[in-house]
Amino acid sequence: MWQVIYYKRPNGRQPAKDWIEDKDNNSIRPNIDAKIQALKREGLLLRDNRVLRPIEERRRRQRGRSRVIHGFFELTGKNWRIATYHDVKKDMFLLFWGWRKTRQSEEREVEGAIRFLEEYKSRQEE
Amino acid sequence: MAVTPTDDLLERLKDPEYAKLYGAENAKVDFAITLTKARKSLNLTQKSLADKLGISQPYVAKLEGGEANPTLGTVGSLLATLGYRLVTQTAPLHPEPVSSVVQLMGAAHVGEYPFCEAAALPRGEEEYTANFSAAGEPSYDWLQIRKEDSTAKVAVAGGAV
Numbered sequence: 001m002w003q004v005i006y007y008k009r010p011n012g013r014q015p016a017k018d019w020i021e022d023k024d025n026n027s028i029r030p031n032i033d034a035k036i037q038a039l040k041r042e043g044l045l046l047r048d049n050r051v052l053r054p055i056e057e058r059r060r061r062q063r064g065r066s067r068v069i070h071g072f073f074e075l076t077g078k079n080w081r082i083a084t085y086h087d088v089k090k091d092m093f094l095l096f097w098g099w100r101k102t103r104q105s106e107e108r109e110v111e112g113a114i115r116f117l118e119e120y121k122s123r124q125e126e
Numbered sequence: 127m128a129v130t131p132t133d134d135l136l137e138r139l140k141d142p143e144y145a146k147l148y149g150a151e152n153a154k155v156d157f158a159i160t161l162t163k164a165r166k167s168l169n170l171t172q173k174s175l176a177d178k179l180g181i182s183q184p185y186v187a188k189l190e191g192g193e194a195n196p197t198l199g200t201v202g203s204l205l206a207t208l209g210y211r212l213v214t215q216t217a218p219l220h221p222e223p224v225s226s227v228v229q230l231m232g233a234a235h236v237g238e239y240p241f242c243e244a245a246a247l248p249r250g251e252e253e254y255t256a257n258f259s260a261a262g263e264p265s266y267d268w269l270q271i272r273k274e275d276s277t278a279k280v281a282v283a284g285g286a287v
Contacts, residue, residue, distance in 0.1 A: 005130050034151035036131045049162045049190045078193045
């Protein structure tokens, strides 16, 4: 079993939890829950299914950039994504942020998730 | 104590309607994982699996992504093409340390595969069970131990020792 938790910001907010519980996501929540439980059971093996994908791959394809953030993935559903980070030291996955997949929104959402990741990493260093 | 996604799910599962919806999604994801493991055990790509099954690669991707909703008959056909049959078991819906188990009963040989309790038996020698446990794969170290165990089991089952 892998540990999967929500990332908690310094102000106490848990962006991924808030997003999952948003009423607009009622219809996709069972799918999200099933994928999170699969992540808990299978962990990094979900990469074989492409249910867990490195985010940097898509960024490279879309913008010609090659920014590799080790351990930074998106958990995927048909029309949603959740940015997650595998903390190797703590051996757990943190859920940072989720979004509905659209071509327009994606880059902005990923940037937001990266900010949460940087916030998390800076707090680990303190 | 922090609330985890599993805590939230347990709360939501108190609603029978939600439990039904979750059960449907969970079944699709469980099958997706099983199919991917079966494909990889045979060293097939999604494309070669699609060709073997007579379906498109995008549909294989959809099945492995847990986004397709094949009928039980289709599941049986897909697995039969790979030399497997489906064995279903019921398990508690609630996420617990051992929440569900999906088994594939081998009708054909497969290569050595670290997620199987037993593998690599020659065709027809003895039926074996490949347990794709839905729980209990916490680390690669653990998998290695399981792999060694299964090698020993195969040797005994096949009469090689």
